[in-house]
Amino acid sequence: MQDQHTAEPAPPYYHRWLTVPNVVSVLRFSLIVPAVLAVLRIHEHPVAALVLVASFSLTDWVDGVLARALDQRSRVGEVMDPIADRLGTVAIAVAASVVGLFPWWVLVVVVGVDLVVGAVALRHRSLGVLRVTKAGKVKTATLMVGSVLILAGPAWESTAVTEVGRVLVQVAAVLHLVAGVQYVRQAAGRQAPPAPRDGRGRVRRPGSS
Numbered sequence: 001m002q003d004q005h006t007a008e009p010a011p012p013y014y015h016r017w018l019t020v021p022n023v024v025s026v027l028r029f030s031l032i033v034p035a036v037l038a039v040l041r042i043h044e045h046p047v048a049a050l051v052l053v054a055s056f057s058l059t060d061w062v063d064g065v066l067a068r069a070l071d072q073r074s075r076v077g078e079v080m081d082p083i084a085d086r087l088g089t090v091a092i093a094v095a096a097s098v099v100g101l102f103p104w105w106v107l108v109v110v111v112g113v114d115l116v117v118g119a120v121a122l123r124h125r126s127l128g129v130l131r132v133t134k135a136g137k138v139k140t141a142t143l144m145v146g147s148v149l150i151l152a153g154p155a156w157e158s159t160a161v162t163e164v165g166r167v168l169v170q171v172a173a174v175l176h177l178v179a180g181v182q183y184v185r186q187a188a189g190r191q192a193p194p195a196p197r198d199g200r201g202r203v204r205r206p207g208s209s
Helices: 020-040 046-069 075-098 104-123 134-156 159-189
Strands: none
Touching (some): 020 046, 020 075, 046 134, 075 134, 104 159
């Protein structure tokens, strides 16, 4: 007879790491450096920059779709995905700003908001448990589409496409401010997802048995 005091095993959500969505996230990490280098040389190889940045942006959508379709959500993925997103987006934006394609003020807003949110989350020990808001999702999509269009301009020899992209990233900057306020409120309120519990109502720790 099983001891009633023995906690149930932690759910797969906590100890999964080798999943298809996580492999896609690792691929996204691997695309950051080549994409940045390509953007810095966009005037020499505009198509390469466009393809690499578009591929980076596409993986952000693909891993979420796969996680839901394959039922492979994991704690590792939920932590790794936003890190890859922010690191890659900022690095590509810096490179695009250096070559004169990306508005500097947008970059300052994006980095500034992320630093504030990160500091508040660390202060309240809620880093890694913040849930993505609707404003955050729209911001991410708008910023990525805008960034791709900015880089598509040189590849397609169209200044109009680049200008549309610049408008979109500026809209994304405003949305980033809105999302940032929401994340700060989450972090300050410690609105973390409910912790799993065992059969006796005790909090179940990852890896417990």
